[in-house]
Amino acid sequence: MANDEENVGNVKKLLARVFELSLQATVPDETDVEPIVTASTVGRFGDYQCNNAMGLFSKLKGKGGGQFRGPPAVGQAIMKNLPQTEMIESCSVAGPGFVNVSILKMLLDGIDTWAPKLSIKRAVVDFSSPNIAKEMHVGHLRSTIIGDTIARMLEFSHVDVLRRNHVGDWGTQFGMLIEHLFEKFPNIEAVNETAIGDLQAFYKASKQRFDDDSEFKERAQKAVVRLQGGEKRYRDAWAQICAISRREFDSVYKRLKVELEEKGESFYNPFIPSVIEGLTNQGLVEESEGARVIFLEGFNIPLIVVKSDGGYNYASTDLTALWYRLNEEKAEWIIYVTDVGQQQHFEMVFKAAKIAGWLPTEANKYPRTSHVGFGLVLGEDGKRFRTRSTEVVRLVDLLDEAKSRSKAVLEEREKDKDWTKEEIDQTAEAVGYGAVKYADLKNNRLTNYTFNFDQMLSDKGNTAVYLLYAHARICSIIRKSGKDVEELKKTGVLSLEHQDERVLGLHLLRFSEIVEEACTNLLPNILCEYLYNLSENFSKFYSNCQVIGSAEETSRLLLCEATAMVMRKCFFLLGITPVYKI
Ligand code: ARG
Numbered sequence: 001m002a003n004d005e006e007n008v009g010n011v012k013k014l015l016a017r018v019f020e021l022s023l024q025a026t027v028p029d030e031t032d033v034e035p036i037v038t039a040s041t042v043g044r045f046g047d048y049q050c051n052n053a054m055g056l057f058s059k060l061k062g063k064g065g066g067q068f069r070g071p072p073a074v075g076q077a078i079m080k081n082l083p084q085t086e087m088i089e090s091c092s093v094a095g096p097g098f099v100n101v102s103i104l105k106m107l108l109d110g111i112d113t114w115a116p117k118l119s120i121k122r123a124v125v126d127f128s129s130p131n132i133a134k135e136m137h138v139g140h141l142r143s144t145i146i147g148d149t150i151a152r153m154l155e156f157s158h159v160d161v162l163r164r165n166h167v168g169d170w171g172t173q174f175g176m177l178i179e180h181l182f183e184k185f186p187n188i189e190a191v192n193e194t195a196i197g198d199l200q201a202f203y204k205a206s207k208q209r210f211d212d213d214s215e216f217k218e219r220a221q222k223a224v225v226r227l228q229g230g231e232k233r234y235r236d237a238w239a240q241i242c243a244i245s246r247r248e249f250d251s252v253y254k255r256l257k258v259e260l261e262e263k264g265e266s267f268y269n270p271f272i273p274s275v276i277e278g279l280t281n282q283g284l285v286e287e288s289e290g291a292r293v294i295f296l297e298g299f300n301i302p303l304i305v306v307k308s309d310g311g312y313n314y315a316s317t318d319l320t321a322l323w324y325r326l327n328e329e330k331a332e333w334i335i336y337v338t339d340v341g342q343q344q345h346f347e348m349v350f351k352a353a354k355i356a357g358w359l360p361t362e363a364n365k366y367p368r369t370s371h372v373g374f375g376l377v378l379g380e381d382g383k384r385f386r387t388r389s390t391e392v393v394r395l396v397d398l399l400d401e402a403k404s405r406s407k408a409v410l411e412e413r414e415k416d417k418d419w420t421k422e423e424i425d426q427t428a429e430a431v432g433y434g435a436v437k438y439a440d441l442k443n444n445r446l447t448n449y450t451f452n453f454d455q456m457l458s459d460k461g462n463t464a465v466y467l468l469y470a471h472a473r474i475c476s477i478i479r480k481s482g483k484d485v486e487e488l489k490k491t492g493v494l495s496l497e498h499q500d501e502r503v504l505g506l507h508l509l510r511f512s513e514i515v516e517e518a519c520t521n522l523l524p525n526i527l528c529e530y531l532y533n534l535s536e537n538f539s540k541f542y543s544n545c546q547v548i549g550s551a552e553e554t555s556r557l558l559l560c561e562a563t564a565m566v567m568r569k570c571f572f573l574l575g576i577t578p579v580y581k582i
Helices: 011-027 053-062 071-080 105-109 139-157 175-182 201-211 215-227 233-257 265-281 314-327 340-355 395-412 420-443 464-483 485-491 501-511 512-520 524-544 553-573
Strands: 038-039 049-050 091-092 098-102 122-126 158-164 285-288 289-292 305-306 331-338 366-373
Touching: 011 049, 011 071, 011 091, 011 512, 038 314, 038 340, 049 139, 053 071, 071 091, 071 289, 122 139, 122 215, 139 158, 139 233, 139 331, 139 366, 139 395, 139 420, 139 512, 139 524, 139 553, 175 215, 201 215, 201 233, 201 553, 215 233, 233 395, 265 285, 265 289, 265 305, 265 314, 289 340, 305 314, 305 340, 314 340, 331 340, 340 366, 395 420, 420 464, 420 524, 464 524, 464 553, 485 553, 501 524, 512 524, 512 553
Parallel strands: 122 158, 122 331, 331 366
Antiparallel strands: 038 049, 049 098, 091 098, 285 289, 289 305
């Protein structure tokens, strides 16, 4: 039983499998007994328990007796028939036949064997996805943070994740951008970032020209056609504008340590005609007011797939991208992370794909698609988040401010006296960016949240700062003990006697269940809540149980180490860099 392969996955599920074998051996004639396994709430007897004895006893009695004298006897038999497994350290029967098992040993066996087991090999996470030349706003920041965590949880679960940046790099706005570029820089080879300056301002200026000057407007419209026709001068100008935007996006990704692979809207252009043709041949596409559309039951507007001017749109691209991800990239789960405002768009695209037979109609069957929607980021005034000086918040400025604020705190605490400049800088970054990420992830993503530096950078309450400090404190307890914790892991025994030790140990054991829940439901806040409670349980343990110098020192140091290990894994999954000293 006890090979590594079988240690992978959700503890509760694994135990259920073990108990199933035991039940089969205990009552071979009963074919439909589902093992009932729960986490023990008292914890005095074990970590998990099997609750089948009572029900099984009455069932057997109803059939005219059976070989057992009472539920405890059934419990004893279930325990006796448990297969040998390294997962279970010890077991006992309590009360009316509850079979309790202790599985603490797993805590120290290395956390990577705790990953959820999913039935899919490959997923696409479509996230961040800002638009060229338009502002990358806080909505995109949310998408970047939430999408990265979802990708990390899937990767942890051994899924091959294609991290897709579906940037808006195509569309009619490029006509005016290119014309404006030609106008301002007749010699476009010389154009670079510094020449254009702020791309957003450039966008605004060209929009102004477009709205004010009908002759310019006409040229811009022609430019779109020439761009789509692949004319070199136009393609080059387009590529130039994209490159400038891309550099700006990359500086945000670099700060946040987020990996993304760009396949922008333009990538799918060559595939659109045949995809639309396929759908048309299936009889899905109809003519409506000059456009070509797909009517979908349950929606009061149709999905427009070819505009009345013959051009393609957001939906044509998304249908084609979905087709590509399913057929070319062989993705089984395709996840889109955008604000809730786009929910209907995705519902319509998914529905069309189901009607076309690309996706099974049953929910939860693979291949499947999910839209991960999120709410707004609000300012102090309760309105959409903006700063005083500009209408939109520049993400880079936001991150810089988070960093410099946490740096100021470190300097205030005179850390610069014994830390190197580099240490200060790295810690300020870990804490500052971690705070921004955590403030976003800890809320159920569908709710709006208020962006508040003071709150997110506070070292009290449910913040990254509090959690990172808690982790650093645990590390310092271990350091102060002067013991080699890796040695202790090999030789020491971890046993939980005190109530607060048990609560903490049991909470640690739930880690894999929680990751599975957060991952399969696409809800990072579940993991945040787990992490926060873990830290609270640790504080309680630490204030009531002496670690260094106590008779239980070894066991308690191991418990500290297990806690730090699980915390670091949570940080990792949330994209937060841990700190080891404070
Ligand atoms: N560029 C879009 C926006 O900024 C988000 C794209 C999301 N992904 C997609 N496949 N449509 O709103």
